[in-house]
Amino acid sequence: MSGFNDYYELRLYRCAPGRLDDLHHRMGYEIAPLFERHGIPRPLGNWDSLASSEAPLYAYLLQWPDLDQRMKSFAAFYSDPEWQAQRDASNAGATMVDQIELMILRPSSAWALNRTDGEPRSVAGLHELRMQTVSTRNAEAAHQAWGKVDLPFLRARGATVLGVFMCWFGADMPQMVSILGWPDFDTRARAYNEHGRDSGIAEARRAERAEFGASLFDRCNVHLMRPAPYGVARTNFAPLE
């Protein structure tokens, strides 16, 4: 069970052309012992995306109890000669990653409202990363609306809420970050079609605009992601076994 004091780190890599398989090999099958040596936890999920503004995109999510420890761990990892040797060998003359976006996240109140019951289980299928900019003045109201109105609607139509976060350090804040699981592409498409036509959702948006004087939701950047076989996220982002 995550609590407010947890920090999460979402790492988004824009992969160099042609290197996605190499990056998967590094992240899935080479890097774990070096992460462990420096106290970097096993990721809670690993993904790639070929349907993203940053495609080909590679993504993974970490959880940290302490950000200062996070800074120490990554600094030590990057300066480890063994990592540098492994990196240079697998880069094989050209780097695999062109650009990186890092975000520190904390759990959203919308997540608390949409936990998945039962024992942790792997969530296969299509995963969706939604990076939603929200109203500066009423950010928490946006999280509440998303948690009370939209997520229950989407869950009733096949979505599994893996996690919902607020951006703590990063760009375009306030930003709400959601990671949802869907059984398949068509289920997701149907759910959002209905979401877009639903009179109850439309009424909720009208009421929010009336109450807050402006829309709670600004632009949203959506990435459709494929869970990596070695890092399929579990419900409520329970640790991988």
Added chain:
Amino acid sequence: MVFEYRFYQASDGRLDEEVERMREVAILGAPQVPNGPPVFKESLFDRYGIPRPLGAWTAISGPRQPLFGYIVRWNSLAERDAAFPPFWADPLWHAVRSRTDAGSPLVDRIDTWLMNPSSVWAAVRKDGPDTPVGGVHEMRIHHTRAGYAHYLSAALAEIELPQCQAFGAVVLGVFDVVIGPKMPAIISFIAWPDYETQQRARARLDVEPRLLQRMADDEVDAGGPIVLSVEHTLLQPVDYGVPAANFGMSA
């Protein structure tokens, strides 16, 4: 030690109001409120142990307008996260925000990046008195191709920034972004005495043969471009946030 760079996209036409809001909470004295926390220092920021900004600016040119930004330095992130959240929960801050929002949000968007001092800074720093450096400031955010940032660091430290200094600039600070978008990124903050000097210097640097040759050589060596994009912004320091050389940090 870590630097937090916070920048705000103000609502259209309301940049001055944002500057004044920041003055009110970070600089000016906080009134005692009945049954409130004791006023033991000067401002609301002081009350919660949020350091005074090392620099605060509005943008003169660049892509993020209307922009207000400032930098604070923390000893640790635990310290930071023990300071900002209680400030955000303070009723006095809520009252200031509501009053200064005046019916609609003053700020449309916020970025909060974490930065470490770059090795470039150590290489080019010139020590002197910690007196404020006015003039026209320049922020350059260099987004480099991952794995090749060290080529840019070397070019900045060996050629570009020393040339800027020769043309009259004071280097305020150079940072590596550790949390933020489009990484790796190196950010340089430079102070020019005035706009004309900045324009002359940039025109010269644009055709500086050593810099052009270095970039061409580096690209061949790296098998591709080093710098993917540069976000270039001219900044006007606000009166309460005029930075000192090296952001006041003695070597």
